[in-house]
Amino acid sequence: MNEVAEQFSLIDWGVVFGYMILTTLIGHALRGQQATIKDFFLGGKSLPWMAVSGSIIATEISALTFIGVPGGVYALSGDWTYLQWGIGSIIARFIVGYYLVPIYYEKEIFSPYDFMGGRLGEGVKKLVTILFSLGSILGQSVRVLVTAIILRAVTGFDMTSCILVIGLFAVVWTLMGGMRTVIWTDVMQFGVFIIGGFIAFVWLWSVCGWANVIELNSTVQVGDETINKMRVFDFTTDPAVSFTFWVAIIAMPFQNLAAFGTDQLNAQRIFCCATKEDAKKAIVWSSFSQVITLLMLSVGAGLFAWYQLHPPSEAEAKLFAEDSNYVFPTWIVTVLPTGLKGLIVAGAFAAAVSSLDSILAALSQTSLSAFYGQKYLEEHGNDSSMVKKSRILVVIWAIFLSGMSIFLSHNYLAEGSDKNLIGLAFRMVSYTYGPILAILVIALNARRIPWSFAGIVVGTVLSVAASAYVQEDVYNLFKALGFEGLSELRHKRPEISFAWFYPITTFLTLFTSIGVALLFPATRKKVS
Known part of the structure; x- marks a missing residue:
């Protein structure tokens, strides 16, 4: 690691610090007024849709795609099948844009949870806020971890120090100007990401030769099998495999409906648009993110060819064998x-900070709304004390998120741990996305179907428990805490991909709520 870090010069560090200072100054200049919580959380509902769309893409892509996707392709059995998931993603964005956005814009709300609470009551609103907070801490901690990997590669610092630096910058950016600063700094990171990815793509494919890159990736020997690392479609029906066509068209629309229709991280950006027409355009045009995914897959193929033609040093080869996520940062450095490597590293670092400050703003808003209630916020939204409380919540959530990232980093660095960061990030939110999406479906149909708050709670608990039983995270926690016996129970669980739990837990929560309402009529709720 130090061998790589030594090649990151003082000039590169100057570029990194200069870029961060410039981004901070621009964010400060564009912050606007922050007198009310509407200003702080929604940018005064006056931001252009193209900026909002770019912000959605920057948050979605983040350093996770920038580092994790090329690393996944470089891995011996890696390929381009991750691109299939874009099918479900695009389908979901159109549904959110053309169906959910008009509904959300009927009333002055700050989040989808305000809508659910308005239809189903404050108890449901508090429940979905808890689910969102849990999923955000789990999911965003992976994105922080990815950037900590980059910083560790170029600095040689320990992972904990890198995470704390990212958290500090995120707090400063969020407190500086709320969502207006968050969105405009996201747009800057979006630009740097595209430039950095394009430079890497052109450099790798032109130096290695287009024909060489394609040939070297098309005939890779893995054991007795020859694989094509650039294949896109996988029609495997094995439920344990995540990147398949069937997952893409069946499971991933559920994941993306939850991500863009119920997750405040993305939904908060939609609410920053002046009109529902602008919000619709912002979410639909954010489908452009799939082009960036394709770009980074191409970078991964280029990296594989590069290191076939220019073998890594002994230290680098050992590092790549342990964790392919270090391949792209190492190549950059x-x-x-000199100078260009500093700019790309700065962009990746700033992108992680922008993802983190986005979730801090979302967590602060939903916590405030859940605690005080929508009516109170409407009546006291112009009170400057509410903005102060929002800022305090930003700091509190930053501490929680940084702590979770540090815990996750220890597990990630452990020998034999799962190094697939893309899978890890999506798996983290699979615990909560299904129940939240089911609650949204109930809210949308509250006058047509029987439902029960008790049933929603029971369905949510069953869904989270089912996810925890099948996936490996709880067993890793048991092992970390020294409960080896409980950890060994992982070998008795069924083998099924986390991706299928998006639809499974959606239907489990939905049907449990309906079932409890029918079996115990006294628990049924009606919407007037």
Whole structure:
């Protein structure tokens, strides 16, 4: 690691610090007024849809795609099948844009949870806020971890120090100007990401030769099998495999409906638009993110070819064998010229900070709304004390998120741990997305179907428990805490991909709520 870090010069560090200072100054200049919580959380509902769309893409892509996707392709059995998931993603964005956005814009709300609470009551609103908070801490901690990997590669610092630096910058950016600063700094990171990815793509494919890259990736020997690392479609029906066509068209629309229709991280951006027409355009045009995914898959193929033609040093080869996520950061630091490597690292770092400050703003808003209630916020939204409380919540949530990232990093660095960061990030939110999406469906149909708050709670608990039983995270926690016996129970669980739990837990929560309402009529709720 130190061998790589030594090649990151003082000039590169100057570029990193200069870029961060410039981004901070621009964010400060564009912050606007922050007198009310509407200003702080929604940017005064006056932001252009193109900026909002770019912000959605920047948050979605983040350093996770920038580092995790090329690393996944470089891995011996890696390929382009991750691109299939874009099918479900695009389908969901159109549904959110053309169906959910008009509904959300009927009333002055700050989040989808305000809508659910208005239809189903404050108890449901508090429940979905808890679910969102849990999913956000789990999911965003992976994105922080990814950038900590980049910083660790270029600095040689320990993972904990890198995470704390990211958290500090995120707090400063969020407190500085609320969502207006968050969105405009996201747009800057979006631009740097595209430039950095494009430079890497052109450099790798032109130096290695287009024909060489394609040939070297098309005939890779893995054991007795020859694989094509650039294949896109996988029609495997094995439920344990995540990146398949069937997952893409069946499971991933559920994941993306939850991500863009119920997750405040993305929904908060939609609410920053002046009109529902602008919000619709922002979410639909954010489908452009799939082009960036394709770009980073191409970078991964280029990296595989590069290191076939230019074998890594002994230290680098050992590092890549342990964790392929270090491949792209190492290539950036050891191959690109001084200054340019600093700019790309700065962009990746800033992108992680922008993802983190986005979730801090979302967590602060939903916590405030859940505690005080929508009516109170409407009546006291112009009170400056509410903005002060929002800022305090930002700091509190930053501490929680940084702590979770540090815990996750210890598990990630453990020998034999799962190094697939893309899968890890999506798996983290699979615990909560299904129940939240089911609650949204109930809210949308509250006058047509029987439902029960008790049933929603029971369905949510069953869904989270089912996810925890099948997935490996709880067993890793048992192992970390020294409960080896409980950890060994992982070998008795059924093998099914986390991706299928998006639809499974959606239907489990939905049907449990309906079932309890029918079996115990006294618990049924009606909407007037």
